[in-house]
Amino acid sequence: MAGLKYMSGFGNEFASEDSRCPGSLPEGQNNPQVCPYGLYAEQLSGSAFTCPRSTNKRSWLYRILPSVRHKPFSPMSCGDLTESWNEVEPDPNQLRWKPFNIPKSSEKKVDFILGLHTVCGAGDSKSRNGIAIHMYTCNTSMIDKCFQNADGDLLIVPQQGEILITTEFGKMMVEPNEICVIQQGMRFSVDVFRETRGYILEVFGAHFELPDLGPIGANGLANPRDFQTPVAWYEDHTVAIGYTIVNKYQGKLFSCQQDFSPFNVVAWHGNYTPYKYNLENFMVINCVAFDHADPSIFTVLTAKSTHDVLNNAVSNRHSCLSHPSAWL
Amino acid sequence: MAGLKYMSGFGNEFASEDSRCPGSLPEGQNNPQVCPYGLYAEQLSGSAFTCPRSTNKRSWLYRILPSVRHKPFSPMSCGDLTESWNEVEPDPNQLRWKPFNIPKSSEKKVDFILGLHTVCGAGDSKSRNGIAIHMYTCNTSMIDKCFQNADGDLLIVPQQGEILITTEFGKMMVEPNEICVIQQGMRFSVDVFRETRGYILEVFGAHFELPDLGPIGANGLANPRDFQTPVAWYEDHTVAIGYTIVNKYQGKLFSCQQDFSPFNVVAWHGNYTPYKYNLENFMVINCVAFDHADPSIFTVLTAKSTHDVLNNAVSNRHSCLSHPSAWL
Amino acid sequence: MAGLKYMSGFGNEFASEDSRCPGSLPEGQNNPQVCPYGLYAEQLSGSAFTCPRSTNKRSWLYRILPSVRHKPFSPMSCGDLTESWNEVEPDPNQLRWKPFNIPKSSEKKVDFILGLHTVCGAGDSKSRNGIAIHMYTCNTSMIDKCFQNADGDLLIVPQQGEILITTEFGKMMVEPNEICVIQQGMRFSVDVFRETRGYILEVFGAHFELPDLGPIGANGLANPRDFQTPVAWYEDHTVAIGYTIVNKYQGKLFSCQQDFSPFNVVAWHGNYTPYKYNLENFMVINCVAFDHADPSIFTVLTAKSTHDVLNNAVSNRHSCLSHPSAWL
Amino acid sequence: MAGLKYMSGFGNEFASEDSRCPGSLPEGQNNPQVCPYGLYAEQLSGSAFTCPRSTNKRSWLYRILPSVRHKPFSPMSCGDLTESWNEVEPDPNQLRWKPFNIPKSSEKKVDFILGLHTVCGAGDSKSRNGIAIHMYTCNTSMIDKCFQNADGDLLIVPQQGEILITTEFGKMMVEPNEICVIQQGMRFSVDVFRETRGYILEVFGAHFELPDLGPIGANGLANPRDFQTPVAWYEDHTVAIGYTIVNKYQGKLFSCQQDFSPFNVVAWHGNYTPYKYNLENFMVINCVAFDHADPSIFTVLTAKSTHDVLNNAVSNRHSCLSHPSAWL
């Protein structure tokens, strides 16, 4: 997978077609009566239609079969995933977690979906406000199965073991010290190569963006050119026994079957895509004479709350700590 | 009722007095020590007092008896009205409803209030965020009874049968292909003339407004002059056996009695009023060369969410559909 | 002229037609292929087409002959009107003016245009930023002549003698202790009835609006319902010897001829209109316990500058003064 | 306690050191490697780190021992404090309370914390949106015990009996007709001198601020210079049997022990502080000619909601009332 290609930039209007189908991306219009190669045109919206330019997000996907051609969804077990934190008693003490154990693949095959554990959260996905923090621990790739989160964006931080993510937009290899974002409603499948573990930050009702830099100027922290978006890749793959789509919707899991791979997007264009970032590229900035800056100086990406004042927790007491690593 | 008169404009500072009481509207001040005809002055606020001009909503009503002169409210059955959607299991499948049956008036007398059924919703009225969708099916006019929604604005869309709405501000006849809005806290009574059915969109914590048009320019979609507001009309009507006020408050119904009709407003002025609109006046705009626009191009009215990005649902997959009718 | 009628409200979407031509206002659309009575439809824009609703200003006028049917403009003498204040030496001293003398009509016939004197100003009309202050002194009505200011809005404050203003939108009688606003590009003619004098505040690049009231709440200072807009009135009046249009454009006067009265608008609708206000209706607010408020508490109308901080002059030294009259 | 000193101003960048330790406030930097007198530097944040200047709130405290040196928190009884208003049935009738009885100190010793009763509320502290209204009735000072509210700011209005509030920032004496604000996360202890009663308004997710005054101008209502902030005061006080910290966190009470007084801050600087205000200094403004203004004209402090339109309750019916006292 060393040969994976990416396009650089954050929030660009990207365009990509699989080189096996030259001309598959319609030119000069989004929605021809007949698309090249007989493909189906679909728009995937990441914002209200009426958002101003700087927050309007959508992509057009040209695929072999339409994404709606699946059987009905039915509920499935949520395992250790939950959104019911209101049922947990609050605890004002400082907490710490021991590393979650990764099951041995020789004992139990666990893929990315089965290996999801919710750690904590606030708000809820129905009212489109809040966040959740999950861990994943797995030892097996997802086979003829994909995941789709209808509730929000997933920022995935591998801690042990690289993960190969196949999406409707193409493939990304994400290694420890890299992060990636799969936005709301994008279907993806995760391949792993060993015992694998990582963190997930889920945000409801907002997308991640680069922070404004103020006096730092036009360059600094995470530079937009260092974000990488996959190039179009498709498989025309029939799955007689059924391809499974798992959908997280309002905090619960649902699954349905279809008889083909959802990774059948031959070409796409738009500014609503998955992407990854290597933390080594973070242009670290800090005090160089005396004192030290607040940890917000290590912000890579931010997802704005509707409370201006409360973008992160308030009323914290800070003693003097060092923050050696980037702050997401 | 062919003779009903309306004033044109959206959000105007209207002024109206019943022609039976010339001079009933105080001139040059809102709140004289003694009002003409001994009327009582009341302000009905539709926004915080301190809102800037463009969102500050209130009207002054001059009435025969004050609106507070009623007996205490007590709870009553909510029938098929509910706000408890958090108790319903989520379902990610696409849903569709068969038309709700309208009860035969020969079998059971059902008026507008009894005929309310909640279909779905999100958020809640207490935190003043969210919406609900209801149907109404009825066959009988409301007699000595009025309704008042303390929870939000009601956009009413008759589907079968015209409805005659008497409000504190006057009377409106609303027919299929017309829509009307009764804003939070306004008392109204509904007369029907046959088996009658329609839709209601309720919004909590926001008022409907005309969308900004951007490059469309100064004219287009729903033009403000085509909105119609009733003229003042009152009845000086004593109801010995008791006039019933039904109040929806935090999603529940309550009722109280008073001994006179609440439609005793002789004159009023202000920019917080009920209004109606005929969809035939919608100035349709769309692509004229190739492709088609998103369905937001059919917006008649909008009620802004506090999430900029999320004025309507995000992350939808759209195949190519035609949208022949206006989008509310 | 006691019989003049007005519509009440500030910034309303008004609609009016001359009662001599019932049905002259097109219904349900602005621009029919053939207008009622064969009238010509014209849009008069008071803002960029793309302004958001709260600042988008335009009216549709339905007239007997189009307004462009005039001969070319040629320069004429500007008399005492000027925009060349950059050529005047600055003077930091406090200044005061004696009343301008009004010429005797027995000596010299002076109408409103001839009687204009510029007192001072800042900015310029070309870059659409700034204001000018003028006086008018006159003794004669304008005959077959109208004025149009292409440079900005005129707030007219009669000090001695009422003025009857005929506009494309109808007629207004404005007396001392009243004020009126004729917005940019509106044609008008002034009739006077004695020796007459008043003040004019001209603003370039902004329209007058009611100030937001903040904690004062929903009522107070100049209430919107006390503003009065004329009703449609037209004359179908041929002027063989030529009707004169005087145009102030970039600070200079130009005139042209046409063979009919410009006051030929039979019906109109829109939110860009002339209006008047009686200062007696000002709902005065001030300190009732100790100290006194800044004179901004007497604001009737405001025209916002692009400098937030500098809506009026800065760095003034104030001793304790009483401000007995309204502050414009 | 007549000798208590205060610093004047609202939202100032204050700086204060206890006169017993001259030079205890580090100069020219916030966080020296070694602070004067060996003090510990702590930042107490009242907003997200990244807020713009006008809403960025934080103070630096220099203390004898760090505030984290306490034993773990454990739940305790909440008494009459609650945040579970969703479990209460709604009631649309107008309500009124009789004064809460103050327990006799001869019968039962009740301090400020034990004497808290929740009256009503809306929203919740977890999602950082909403308010609660509490009463306090007490007869005994808090001994070796302090309170800290992790959920929001407390606006305290003594109704009977003055209260002496010791905070990490210093001491304030607050008497009836004065109000004070203890912001989120600040530790304080209350001494009383008789049977004592008052009101508390708690806001989640916003801080109190002075309202913009609009046309009222640069002076009026509550003037910033009349707000008073305490000066630094510390005690180096060991409590062998244990000093108790009571923490309200997500609507529940928790307590922990430490062996020293938390009021060990020798010097501090910043703009996040407790403060008090005497209502006699309110510069009352109202109508002086006719009508009366909405009660928002009596606003002392405001805490903005995220709904612009809904800063206070909407859709109220107002008859004519007088509002003799200041409106918080």
Added chain:
Amino acid sequence: MAGLKYMSGFGNEFASEDSRCPGSLPEGQNNPQVCPYGLYAEQLSGSAFTCPRSTNKRSWLYRILPSVRHKPFSPMSCGDLTESWNEVEPDPNQLRWKPFNIPKSSEKKVDFILGLHTVCGAGDSKSRNGIAIHMYTCNTSMIDKCFQNADGDLLIVPQQGEILITTEFGKMMVEPNEICVIQQGMRFSVDVFRETRGYILEVFGAHFELPDLGPIGANGLANPRDFQTPVAWYEDHTVAIGYTIVNKYQGKLFSCQQDFSPFNVVAWHGNYTPYKYNLENFMVINCVAFDHADPSIFTVLTAKSTHDVLNNAVSNRHSCLSHPSAWL
């Protein structure tokens, strides 16, 4: 030149290197101590350093020799270029121009710079506010000469004859019915192939952007993916007799000499670039039932004024016209 390549998207963070120098674009940082191939790193800023993300514009150029290595500028003749419109008398009449004659190349060699004629304008470049409209007529390519406009952005509209524009960012061929934008400070040279003529719109103090679309939704008018930006191209070209740089600065022309071509940028990245657009890709939207929309519906690009209300001219009278072509 059929082989010219472009990158698609509007305002993207582009990255490009000339294929003759693989690896010339530094990875993971902007400004290494030693750049690949010994290139010089330069940042070209198109906005204040401190602008928020959505308006922050800059590119990094990696070049063979630094751009500052030129001899001093000296004034040269401005020909028919001017910024002194304040010296022209205003004229309120509607104006029209006959086509400008193109000089015959057999009679007089005229290149793009010599062929510039100012038609009109407003504001001035020094205060960074306003626009100018120019024509160009030419018959000869620019030889060892480039142009740079320090005053604003140039939107170039070829009317007759295609133009080949060589820029520091690469080459663009622009034909009639295409438009291109060369932003402030970018050096470029124009080759022509016949008698050539076109229009130029210059804006001071703002960059062109795509208009927000409001209810039109996520697609429509000029779609971002149809804008084309050149790919990196360089020449390592010594010009012994002197390469001429012509600089328009505060409305006047200056020239200087250097001994190498300025088109020596081997690689670059950033979001401040030249671009072109083919008007055939404009997704036309208009009324489809009755009336017609304002001409703003044909907006391709917009450059915002600081007056919200006045993005384009106000107070125009419009009769009914058809606007068959795109409106810039």
Added chain:
Amino acid sequence: MAGLKYMSGFGNEFASEDSRCPGSLPEGQNNPQVCPYGLYAEQLSGSAFTCPRSTNKRSWLYRILPSVRHKPFSPMSCGDLTESWNEVEPDPNQLRWKPFNIPKSSEKKVDFILGLHTVCGAGDSKSRNGIAIHMYTCNTSMIDKCFQNADGDLLIVPQQGEILITTEFGKMMVEPNEICVIQQGMRFSVDVFRETRGYILEVFGAHFELPDLGPIGANGLANPRDFQTPVAWYEDHTVAIGYTIVNKYQGKLFSCQQDFSPFNVVAWHGNYTPYKYNLENFMVINCVAFDHADPSIFTVLTAKSTHDVLNNAVSNRHSCLSHPSAWL
């Protein structure tokens, strides 16, 4: 002058009274009928009355005689001060100045006003937009003479020789490596102690403010607590031969006489004051891993332009430079 005291904080609501007149500051109101000691109350406004809190600037001064008690102003020579840069030919070359010579006091007595030289500028003070840069070179203190700039704020940067500035608010000693700001309309006098030279940045129509810090967080660059404001100091000083006030108004100098010192303010309070800052306190922040930040990272104070995009110059080409000193 080692004993000069200052109050710390930026933009605080300060209050100060000269210790010789205890109680001279009125309590609980700004404008008593009779002030303590018979002082005169004056408000000095630094912004429009109607600005929101965060930009509303004014102070109340309590003085022995009112500031208006002076004779009329008359023009005086402007020396090397000018605002007529439009008359200078533009020059696009990079410029540099040799140090201005300081006249020997033995040869010619030159005070601060006589020693002002304008270097360059843009915009103009009349339209309240733009800046000017001046030098001062002087060798003599101002005797019975003060300066007042009606055109904007002065940021003064001593380069050689400390200056003692007496203002209406008190005295400040400003040494090289310190800066100070005298805001619009404040009277001040400068004492020098040797041959003295420095820079002045004048801004029209905006005040200096601390930049928002974005991800830098709540601390960093110039911290608000390190700004210093003088304490009240007055002299009751009669000047029989006349005290001279020099006023810069619209770019020209004017002078007038009065028979007493203007530094007769016994007490004052407010947030519109002069202040100084020592550059040693600047908390320097920069890149600590690779590359370097734009020079905006050295911003001490900023004065916002009305063009968002153009807070500082655009379209600059930057090679790699080090910026060893703070950037104002």
